[in-house]
Structure formats: structure tokens, C-alpha cells
Amino acid sequence: MTDTPIRVMLVDDQELIRTGFRLVLLGEPGIDVVAEAIDGEDALAQLARLAEAGPSAGCDIVLMDVRMPGMNGIDATRAVVERFPSVRVVVLTTFDLDEYATGAIQAGASGFLLKDARPTELVDAIRRVAAGDATMAPSVTKRLLEQLRLNGTLPQEGGAPHGGLGFAAPGAPVPADAAGLAPELDVLTERELDVLRLIAEGKNNGEISGELFLSESTVKTHVGRVLAKLQLRDRVHAVIFAKQHGL
Numbered sequence: 001m002t003d004t005p006i007r008v009m010l011v012d013d014q015e016l017i018r019t020g021f022r023l024v025l026l027g028e029p030g031i032d033v034v035a036e037a038i039d040g041e042d043a044l045a046q047l048a049r050l051a052e053a054g055p056s057a058g059c060d061i062v063l064m065d066v067r068m069p070g071m072n073g074i075d076a077t078r079a080v081v082e083r084f085p086s087v088r089v090v091v092l093t094t095f096d097l098d099e100y101a102t103g104a105i106q107a108g109a110s111g112f113l114l115k116d117a118r119p120t121e122l123v124d125a126i127r128r129v130a131a132g133d134a135t136m137a138p139s140v141t142k143r144l145l146e147q148l149r150l151n152g153t154l155p156q157e158g159g160a161p162h163g164g165l166g167f168a169a170p171g172a173p174v175p176a177d178a179a180g181l182a183p184e185l186d187v188l189t190e191r192e193l194d195v196l197r198l199i200a201e202g203k204n205n206g207e208i209s210g211e212l213f214l215s216e217s218t219v220k221t222h223v224g225r226v227l228a229k230l231q232l233r234d235r236v237h238a239v240i241f242a243k244q245h246g247l
Contacts, residue, residue, distance in 0.1 A: 006130040007050075007058060009035040011043045011076070012065040012092070017115065021063060024119045031126060034059055039068045040076025047084050060130050062089045063113070066104065074103040081108030081233075088129045088234075110234045132224075133204070133235055182245035187229045195222040199235055200242035 008031060010018045018036050025031050034057070035050060037043035043062060050057050062080060066073035077089045088110040104112070110129050113122065185193060191212075198208045205219045212219070223235070232238050 005030050005032040006126060007032050007034045007060045008126060009033075009037065009043065009046060009059045009062045011037045011040070011062055011068075011073070013038050013068045014065075017065070021122065024122055025126075028123050031123070040064075040071025040073065040079065043076055044071075044079055044083065047080065047087065051084065059084075059087055061126050062087055063092055063126075064089050064109070065092045067094070074107050077104055077109050078107035090125055090129055105236060105240060108233055109236070111236050128204075129234075184230070184245055185247075188226060192222055192226050192229070195219065196226050196238060196242050197247050199223065199226070199238050200247050202239070 008025060010021050010033060012018050012021075022033050022036070025033050035046040037046050043064070047059055047062075050059050064073045064077055064080075068076075071079075073091055077091065080087055080089055089108065090111045090113055091104040091109045092113055092115050094115050111125060113125050117125070185196075188196065194212060195208060198211060203211070205216050205223065208214070208219045208223075209216045214222075226232075227234065227238060230238070230241060232241055
């Protein structure tokens with residue numbers, strides 16, 4: 001367990017929202033609020049400033065509002081992922097049916113959090129994402145998958161999925177092999193496939209450990225291999241990939 005604090009930036013055009021999040025996080029050991037920004041451009045400028053100050057002054061997690069004047073949270077998330085690949089973005093939404101949800105996933109967000117989330121949920125989300133996991137409010141996950149299915153980027157009741165979110169060629173069907181699984185999944189071992197299925201169900205490492213009778217460290221290793229083999233950024237993208245490919 002490292003003693004290095006998780007460094008967080010708050011990005012929201014409403015000062016009251018930033019203040020509320022900052023007050024919650026100030027009382028949490030191991031979490032430091034290192035910067036605040038009022039829009040996407042300001043966030044990028046702050047990240048550049050922190051990067052120039054050296055490794056000890058960087059940022060690990062950005063809590064990014066979606067709807068902001070100037071550069072919105074979607075464009076900002078895409079820019080953060082491209083320019084600062086070690087920084088993870090958690091998108092903040094006011095409603096669980098946010099029309100920007102799909103765009104944020106495409107842009108590389110590591111998760112979603114509702115602005116009315118409880119303080120414990122906010123802290124847990126930050127810690128999970130900092131540990132290389134991902135987080136998404138259950139209601140957002142459900143609505144997002146429904147939206148993708150309606151848009152034709154997820155299979156209908158076991159049907160062949162189609163491209164979307166950059167994981168498969170847009171508009172092209174993903175063929176299934178004789179076992180009913182897409183060939184893209186052939187790179188996974190049977191155990192890794194089990195892990196991916198459970199990730200797709202929204203289970204965390206502890207829950208996967210219990211179901212598969214594995215240690216959490218072993219589960220973490222399997223998760224890392226799944227993400228690496230499928231070239232996925234994090235667990236959020238693993239969920240979407242799994243749903244697109246019939247799991």
C-alpha cells in the first residue's frame with residue numbers, strides 16, 4: 001500500500017459544486033485536491049502546469065463535469081486522455097440519462113458518477129479508479145447499455161453485435177464462432193473469459209474472487225491480462241466490449 005496521496009482535480013463551472021466536492025475530499029486521508037478548473041480548457045491548462053512542476057505535483061484523477069460553457073466535458077476528456085494518458089477521468093452527470101454518456105465513454109472516461117452521489121460513493125469511486133479499476137453508477141450503466149442497444153451498437157437478445165465505441169468496425173457485424181462467441185475473444189483463456197463475464201455483470205474484484213474461488217491478487221492479474229489482450233483502457237470499456245461481443 002503506497003503512502004502517496006491520490007491527487008484529484010475538480011472541473012465544474014459551478015463554484016458551489018466544486019466547493020462541495022472539495023469539502024468532502026478534504027476530510028479523506030490519502031486524497032488531495034490539487035487543482036480546480038471552470039471548464040475543459042482551464043482543466044487542460046491546469047494539468048499542463050502540474051506536469052511542468054514535476055512528478056510529485058501531478059494529477060491522478062479528474063472529476064469532470066459534462067455540461068460546461070466553452071470546452072465541454074466530452075471534448076475535455078478526449079483531450080486529457082490523449083495528452084495526459086496517465087490521468088483518469090470520472091465524468092460527473094446531473095441525470096442518469098445523460099445524452100453525453102456514450103460520448104464520454106468513447107472519449108476515454110473511466111466511469112460515471114451522479115452529482116447527487118453520497119460522499120462515500122464519491123470517495124469510493126476515486127479510490128477504485130486510482131487503483132486501476134473503473135466506476136459507474138448502476139443506473140447510468142443500465143441506461144447507457146439500453147441507449148447503445150437502441151442505437152444498434154449492442155446485440156438484441158443474443159443477436160450479433162455491431163460496431164460502436166471504437167471497439168469494432170462501425171456498422172460491421174461481429175461474427176460469432178461455433179460456440180457462439182465472437183472470434184475477438186479467442187485470445188482469452190477460459191478463466192479470463194470467466195473474469196470478463198463477471199466484469200460485464202458489474203462485479204468488483206472481491207466479488208469475482210468469491211465467485212471463482214480465487215484470491216483478489218489473482219483476479220487483479222486476470223483483469224489486467226484481459227484488458228491488455230483486448231486493448232481496453234479500463235473496466236468500463238471492458239463492460240461495453242463484452243456486451244458488444246455477445247457476453
